[in-house]
Amino acid sequence: MSPRVTMGIAIFLVLAAGMTWLAVTDWRADSALDSRGVVAEARLVEIRDGGKRHDLYVVEFTSADGSAHRSALWQPPAEPRPAVGDVLRVVYDPEDPTLVRDAR
Known part of the structure; x- marks a missing residue:
């Protein structure tokens, strides 16, 4: 695999992890406010x-x-x-x- 492809995959994975973290954080905040x-x-x-x-x-x-x-x-x-x-x-x-x- 070329270095460009490897770099593209790494960037994609970092962005996907960041979006997942933001979604989970938002969900946890809403859940906390809904429950207490x-x-x-x-x-x-x-x-x-x-x-x-x-x-x-x-x-x-x-x-x-x-x-x-x-x-x-x-x-x-x-x-x-x-x-x-x-x-x-x-x-x-x-x-x-x-x-x-x-x-x-």
């Missing part, structure tokens, strides 16, 4: 415009144990678009409060 997620009100402190695909919302909230947390979540562009300072309902994982998603 807690709803909280979060203040939107920053919006990073992602164009037509997704915006990054940075939110701050207080967990059930009274701890303050700051986390980020990707959101599809919404109409009307929320503004910095708005309150959003989020679901967070009490075992890992950085894991957050929109509660809508």
